[in-house]
Amino acid sequence: MDTQRKKGVLEICVLALLQREPSYGYRIVRDISPYIEVSESTLYPILRRLEAGDCVSTFSQEHNGRLRKYYRIEPQGKEKVRQFLSEAEEMRRIYQFVEEESK
Amino acid sequence: MNQEEFLQQLARELAPLNEEERGRVIDYYREMICDGIENGEDEQKMIESFGKPYDIAAQILAESRSTVQAAIPSEEENTYTAKNPVQSIIIDARQIALEIRPVPSGPVQVHFMPAENDRVSISEQDGIFTFRQTVLYAIFHWHIFFSREQHKIVLDIPESFHGALSASTSNARIGASGLGKLSHVRLESSNGQISLSNFECGTLNAKTSNGAVIIHNLYGSNCTVQTSNGRISAESCTFPDGLTLRTCNSGMFVQSVSSDQYDFASSNGSIRGTVFGDMREYAVRSHTSNGSSTLPPELVYPDQKKSMNVHTSNARIDIRFLQQST
Numbered sequence: 001m002d003t004q005r006k007k008g009v010l011e012i013c014v015l016a017l018l019q020r021e022p023s024y025g026y027r028i029v030r031d032i033s034p035y036i037e038v039s040e041s042t043l044y045p046i047l048r049r050l051e052a053g054d055c056v057s058t059f060s061q062e063h064n065g066r067l068r069k070y071y072r073i074e075p076q077g078k079e080k081v082r083q084f085l086s087e088a089e090e091m092r093r094i095y096q097f098v099e100e101e102s103k
Numbered sequence: 104m105n106q107e108e109f110l111q112q113l114a115r116e117l118a119p120l121n122e123e124e125r126g127r128v129i130d131y132y133r134e135m136i137c138d139g140i141e142n143g144e145d146e147q148k149m150i151e152s153f154g155k156p157y158d159i160a161a162q163i164l165a166e167s168r169s170t171v172q173a174a175i176p177s178e179e180e181n182t183y184t185a186k187n188p189v190q191s192i193i194i195d196a197r198q199i200a201l202e203i204r205p206v207p208s209g210p211v212q213v214h215f216m217p218a219e220n221d222r223v224s225i226s227e228q229d230g231i232f233t234f235r236q237t238v239l240y241a242i243f244h245w246h247i248f249f250s251r252e253q254h255k256i257v258l259d260i261p262e263s264f265h266g267a268l269s270a271s272t273s274n275a276r277i278g279a280s281g282l283g284k285l286s287h288v289r290l291e292s293s294n295g296q297i298s299l300s301n302f303e304c305g306t307l308n309a310k311t312s313n314g315a316v317i318i319h320n321l322y323g324s325n326c327t328v329q330t331s332n333g334r335i336s337a338e339s340c341t342f343p344d345g346l347t348l349r350t351c352n353s354g355m356f357v358q359s360v361s362s363d364q365y366d367f368a369s370s371n372g373s374i375r376g377t378v379f380g381d382m383r384e385y386a387v388r389s390h391t392s393n394g395s396s397t398l399p400p401e402l403v404y405p406d407q408k409k410s411m412n413v414h415t416s417n418a419r420i421d422i423r424f425l426q427q428s429t
Contacts, residue, residue, distance in 0.1 A: 024134070024138070025131060025134055025135055025138070026134070026135055026138035026139060026142070027138075039152065039153070039154075040132070040135050040152070040153055041153050041154050041158075041159050041162065042162075044128065044131055044132075044159075044163065045162060045163060045166045047131075048127070048163075048166070049166070064137075064141065066134075066137060068134055068138075069130065069131070069134060
């Protein structure tokens, strides 16, 4: 997958995950990595961009005597996920077309 | 690399960012490491998996919309002053001489008059004061090369400062004298001389190439000096845990130095001088080719905790032990 596209897809994966409940960096990497290759260092710019774009907000919670930063999905982030899903049907048709024509 | 080293290096690479943005990145990685360790991960392996600080920073800097911020000179012009307590000082410069000098009191300060193509950024984070000067485009013009000799960065360190200092530049000299007591000192240049005198530090690392290294009247636990094509001169220096001097294609001279672990190496250059100690206590190994030596090739007895290793080629070794007068 080319990098630009992967970044976009990763953003959606992070947002999708946060729909269930707020989460923190370490857990996000662990929860997503079975599905798409992601490292701590690729995640940071994505979280930063989502935060800057008001797709997620952050809050800190104490854990073991230190503060842990949690990310919570915002309406704008939910909208992004909806948009992605609405395009899914169209994408499926395109994939099917490409597959058929490649036989 | 351990956690602190990693975070320090990362902070350094992120110097062009403003303090808040840099803090976010550092907090992020610190939290990652803490969570990883709590989950039984190996600190070292985890840090390795992050990638090199340089690469991480490059990615973040590419993403960040904030452009390189020219630091705002504070108080008087061309003086950059630390506003918070400082534990570590990092100077990262190019093509410019560094002078490090003591001041009786006051904050850590850098005096520097930027030239047209210099960019400067300073940051303070977790007690680390970073001053970074970069040259937008390198001009290799003899006239400028020589005029830049006058052009230098001066770092003022108050006597009350006992932290770490790391300074690097290129194609220019580094000088430090009369500082108080520092913990770790790391100085690096290339094609420039390093001369250090009259201070105390835990560990000292000085590295250059094509330039001499002169150390005089220094105290600490461990000292490593490295150059190539430049001579090394060490006088009245005491580093019990180790005194390591390395060069090649140039000579080395030591006088009245003291250590339990001497390690001198050159090639095509002589190694001579006097060291303090009782030779019988040292496991001695020496080698040269095409030259005479005052030391035995190997004279080692069991239970000797002290050692002396001297190696060169095509030149002589003339090292003599002196009993230290008390």
